[in-house]
Amino acid sequence: MKATAKRTLTPRAIVLGTAAAVALIGGTGAANAFADDDSPAPKSSVQLSPSERHLDDTAQDRAQVKADKVSYDEATAKALKAVPGTATSAELDTADRNGSLIWEVDVFGKDHTNHDVTIDAGDGTVLNKHTDRDDDAAEDAAETQALLKGDKIGHGKATDQALKAVPGTVASFSLDDNDRNGATVYEVDVLGKDHKSHDVTVDAAGGKVLNQHVDQVDRDDNDGD
Secondary structure, three states: OOOHHHHOOOOOOOOOOOHHHHHHHOHHHHHHHHHOOOOOOOOOOOEOOHHHHOOOHHHHHHHHHHHOOOOHHHHHHHHHHHOOEEEEEEEEEEOOOOOEEEEEEEEEEOOOOEEEEEEEOOOOOEEEEEEOOOOOHHHHHHHHHHHHHOOOOHHHHHHHHHHHHOOEEEEEEEEEEOOOOOOEEEEEEEEEOOOOEEEEEEEOOOOOEEEEEEOHHHHHHHHOO
């Protein structure tokens, strides 16, 4: 999924250790294993084929939404059960190394720390939980708190408003700041019933749809018709 909502987020590594690795390493070592680039990628109950992983953005959106068995709100609920707090983003995505279809959910926990939760897009299983402990974790947490202060509607109303504007399926949402005026907004990626990817911007203070546009790939396709 490479929609606007995703591009506004700081890139995150998908990390998952196996139960065997936990047993062998244990404690802090296990945490390091999870952060290692060589650690196993999360394996879900649904995988995309190699050809589906290398489609253009919108075509891949279609393939992912078609294969997905867990809605964004179900994935978010699972993540919040695993890590109580506030969901600031959720994204349907594919693990590069094995094609596993997953939901990546960002949660600002009640411990005032950012957490990444990986959900199986096939059955809703929590595949991994990762706490942000990078050198800039405190700064990131402060930025998230500032965004949350400007959020008066929550992701549920934001996605509802996006779907009213563009009927279809939510493929991602993220709480962000508007580049133009610094206002807090929700960026929602919707695969519309027209089979095109739409980026919808919703005001996080009042729920008004501020902007919507078709993904660049679809616009280019239309220009070539």
